[in-house]
Amino acid sequence: MSRITCLETLDAMKRFRDSVPSHQKVALVPTMGALHAGHLALVEQAKTLAPVVIVSIFVNPMQFGPHEDFEKYPRNLENDLSILEPYHPLTVFAPSVMEMYPHGPSRTIITVPSMTTVMCGLGRPGHFDGVATVVAKLFNITRPHMALFGQKDAQQLAIIKQLVEDLNFPIKIIGVPTVRETSGLAMSSRNQYLTPSQKEQAAFLYQGLYAAQVLFENGERRANQLIHKVQQVLQSQNIDPEYIALVDQRTLEPIEVITDSPALIALAARIGQARLIDNVVLVP
Numbered sequence: 001m002s003r004i005t006c007l008e009t010l011d012a013m014k015r016f017r018d019s020v021p022s023h024q025k026v027a028l029v030p031t032m033g034a035l036h037a038g039h040l041a042l043v044e045q046a047k048t049l050a051p052v053v054i055v056s057i058f059v060n061p062m063q064f065g066p067h068e069d070f071e072k073y074p075r076n077l078e079n080d081l082s083i084l085e086p087y088h089p090l091t092v093f094a095p096s097v098m099e100m101y102p103h104g105p106s107r108t109i110i111t112v113p114s115m116t117t118v119m120c121g122l123g124r125p126g127h128f129d130g131v132a133t134v135v136a137k138l139f140n141i142t143r144p145h146m147a148l149f150g151q152k153d154a155q156q157l158a159i160i161k162q163l164v165e166d167l168n169f170p171i172k173i174i175g176v177p178t179v180r181e182t183s184g185l186a187m188s189s190r191n192q193y194l195t196p197s198q199k200e201q202a203a204f205l206y207q208g209l210y211a212a213q214v215l216f217e218n219g220e221r222r223a224n225q226l227i228h229k230v231q232q233v234l235q236s237q238n239i240d241p242e243y244i245a246l247v248d249q250r251t252l253e254p255i256e257v258i259t260d261s262p263a264l265i266a267l268a269a270r271i272g273q274a275r276l277i278d279n280v281v282l283v284p
Ligand SMILES: Nc1ncnc2c1ncn2[C@@H]1O[C@H](COP(=O)(O)OP(=O)(O)OP(=O)(O)O)[C@@H](O)[C@H]1O
Pocket: 030, 031, 032, 033, 037, 038, 039, 041, 042, 148, 149, 150, 151, 152, 153, 176, 177, 178, 179, 180, 186, 187, 188, 189, 190, 191
């Protein structure tokens, strides 16, 4: 039996949130569950920043395309609560789809044009509108002072920072570095879809990005050369990426030559049943 409080309704969350004294900071960690060490890094950081930490667990149907893995996405709330047990006191918000979308998919959609239609937005049309919309709902429902997101989902992080700035949410967005397996593979709930040999192959996604990072650290600033380095490593493993992009970390605009602002080299690739993403930040 977990000591973690798990709230499943908007009413229960409202009562909880109203009970938090106004001088206490509240941190939100939005997740889709199937928790792993990457999520726990977010929770750990949240615990150092705020006395009240809310972890939301909600597999959001609005961010899945019609042929994507919404149905088979791993769900195990009991296991997630036991993984969170060492972080007590902590509040989990795990609403049902009916609770979040009682009238069907939200009729109001939040979109961040230009940032939502590039990179992963090309292969997953509508995905980031679903993310932005549910994150805005979660912000209004939980009223946090800060929210933590993983750098692994770099495009999502950039979009949410933009959303918060543009819509004046009084919430500080904190990015947390990517947690990796010893092989370099970024931890991800979808790694559960991989066989052991596919997991070994997937580790080359990071090997490719790392090779580009080394090239960058040795002075290379041209996007085509940096992208080519990643391509070479992926080709050596017969990985055909959906995209490899070099973009400005904040605006996600493509960069030809890195000059003075941080860039992201990011990719997506399908390995077996899993569509995986990864990136590294290149700071000039
Ligand atoms: N390896 C990781 N390191 C740091 N943060 C992570 C990592 N994996 C996920 N996160 C962050 O955890 C939050 C919740 O992500 P989510 O529940 O979708 O997990 P996920 O492992 O990214 O799942 P998926 O396989 O669906 O991509 C997001 O902010 C995400 O960026």
